[in-house]
Amino acid sequence: QSFYFEMQKQLGIKNKELEEAISAIQKMKSNAEEFSQFYKDGDITEIEFAKVKKKIKSVCNYYEGRLEKLNSLIPDIEDYINEYEMEFGKP
DSSP, X not given: OHHHHHHHHHHHHXXXXXXXXXXXXXXXXXXXXXXXXXXXXXXXXXXXHHHHHHHHXXXXXXXXXXXXXXXXXXXXXXXXXXXXXXXXXXX
């Protein structure tokens, strides 16, 4: 039963991490658009824009990878919780 409660706790943590990853990707994409506008307006050089774009892409790739892992992990945790509840009832 303690493992069940740990899985409940982990499910909450992983769902929060999922929300944070989605939020971070959205922020990075918004920042990319903003820097694109700075470049178009001539406020930053092409080299500066390329550096920022590369960093933003790197961060997005990290969070997208994290998003994929969480999207595969969360259903497994939910399956375990559902199976436990079907077998033993909800504690």
